[in-house]
Amino acid sequence: MSMRVTKFAIPEIIFGRGSVQHLAACARSLGAKTVFLVSDKGLEEAGWLYSLRKMIRTAGFACVEFHEVIANPRDFQVHMGAELYRKAGADVIIALGGGSPMDTAKGIGIVVSNGRTITAYEGANRIERPLPPMIFLPTTAGSGSDLSQFCIITDMARKLKISIISRSLIPNISIIDPDFLDTKTTSLIVDSAIDALAHAIESFISRAASPFTETQARLAMHLWRDNIEKAVETRSPVTLENLSLSSAYAGMSFSNAGLGAGHALAHALGGRLDLRHGMMHSILLPAIMRFNRMACMSKVREVLEILFPDGHFKTEEDILRGIERLEQRFSALGVPVRLRSVLPEKNVLPSVCEAAVHDACMVTNPRSATVEDLLRICEEVW
């Protein structure tokens, strides 16, 4: 069986404790004069923001800052940022934070270089002109936005998260410094790690997976398996670093192979109900694996063999038991595994599933799904 043509692109990566020190040199290599620094207002970021600002100014660049970023970033925030960017005449975008500041930064980059409102670029390959140079510093190990071609923004008029997907959305440089994780709560670390695992698994079974992306997905799963419980227990530097690495590999994989029904549902739930993205995958992922299993049995088997090397997953029954085991593993990590623990009532589900079925992530899900299929998945994990 010969391979189809496949594309694989990632940013330049600088990885390791202390890599943040390379920021000024990176900005210089991209021709920075006035840096546009995007971050959220998170208390834990305050110290880092101070350091970054100092590095940027010491290097002789002007620095304009934009911190109007919240979880599930909104279209109007992107437009506010773009306005500020233009007024300041900035030339390089730096984002510090989790998925929200990074996606906001991408949105600002799209608007300042392509001119229309952000919602005009919904979907795949709609961006015509290249974005300003971007350097991203992820402070959580999960979103993968620093490596990916994805930008997720909430369209407030439609109360919908839109996916914008384009090669141009990969930043020039991703500086991944696991030092950032040291100050994060264990609960945020676990949520982010499960988001990363969902990236790895959904992209591994994706219709658009290639040998390049499958490799990265496998690595992400191996590192997750060997480090998640230890990280929670000890928070040792090595385990946190390995979760960073796991998230980076998962990011390389999903950026190039796409995602599936789990992320489509998470986007719809996030857009409709403003739920935190990271907390939904422990609920959805097992059900998504169950739903997809007949379309990609050998891949689901491989996922389980990686996650539970002591298990045997020959028959379909074994596989269903393996998926249950994953659910139990999530429970043991203290994260929700039922929708009812994060949703007030069931009556939003039809409109959520209606939105999810049109999400760009559905295109690469290994099995086609109707609104009813998605509803059944939500019922199953209610």
Added chain:
Amino acid sequence: MSMRVTKFAIPEIIFGRGSVQHLAACARSLGAKTVFLVSDKGLEEAGWLYSLRKMIRTAGFACVEFHEVIANPRDFQVHMGAELYRKAGADVIIALGGGSPMDTAKGIGIVVSNGRTITAYEGANRIERPLPPMIFLPTTAGSGSDLSQFCIITDMARKLKISIISRSLIPNISIIDPDFLDTKTTSLIVDSAIDALAHAIESFISRAASPFTETQARLAMHLWRDNIEKAVETRSPVTLENLSLSSAYAGMSFSNAGLGAGHALAHALGGRLDLRHGMMHSILLPAIMRFNRMACMSKVREVLEILFPDGHFKTEEDILRGIERLEQRFSALGVPVRLRSVLPEKNVLPSVCEAAVHDACMVTNPRSATVEDLLRICEEVW
């Protein structure tokens, strides 16, 4: 043990049979108006050159061609190319061929954007200004130049191959189309595959290896192991494709982790005696592994465990036997394993080793080596 800061960069990759069809779209995305097409005069390239020229012209670009490329490309050829590039007012460089046309293209890119003669940029990180956009189409599966930060040019005055190493030497896009391999001789395919294996192994044991590069190196070795004999025997599309993939992974690894004494010696031999680069690694690699083994025993063990999954490599004796087994495997592939079969006489060896010890690749060799050490290696495989 916590990881040092590590950098990882690769071009955008388009991989697969038929991927050459994406050339014009790639050139357009890089803003091409006048394309500068570098290739060698190889007969087997003739048909492809014709197709490429047609694609470029049909897409509405002007096309200037430069084919003054031979194995072990010379400094003066780079300068001739740069002169032609400037006269033509070209704006995007496309290279088609093996390592020689690609390295020539990089050399031309350096000279037209940085201004001085090519030898002025010898060493690491000496290039200040970015090169013109470049798209490379490798037609052999070995050199990895389409993925790498390396450019190797022969300095004719010193009869020396110089290594130029810089982030800027990674092309924007690498289009890897295994269709190119179908017309190559089996002997060239084997030589190139062994060059790729040397890239994988030398970078795996390199001082600058990181989790990112080790992963790629392991994949390259696995694919080599499973496909080299089958490719020679059957030349089936899948095995050739897998050798392409093996070479690509090896390229990602060595570009970011560097190489070692084997490539230092191969450069020195190539510079002094104009030997084909690809034919030297079957001779040098086993001896280089023997020499380095005490500095990186567990990694050499892992290499052997990958290459010979049925073997046991516990003791040092086992490891030495494993290296012998690799030598026998090379012999069985019909390639030389003794220096005397490619060199007329021994008396050039001292000056070759003198040159090799100063090669940029020595910096990352896991064990320090003197001229005498290198001489002993050459004697051992004489």
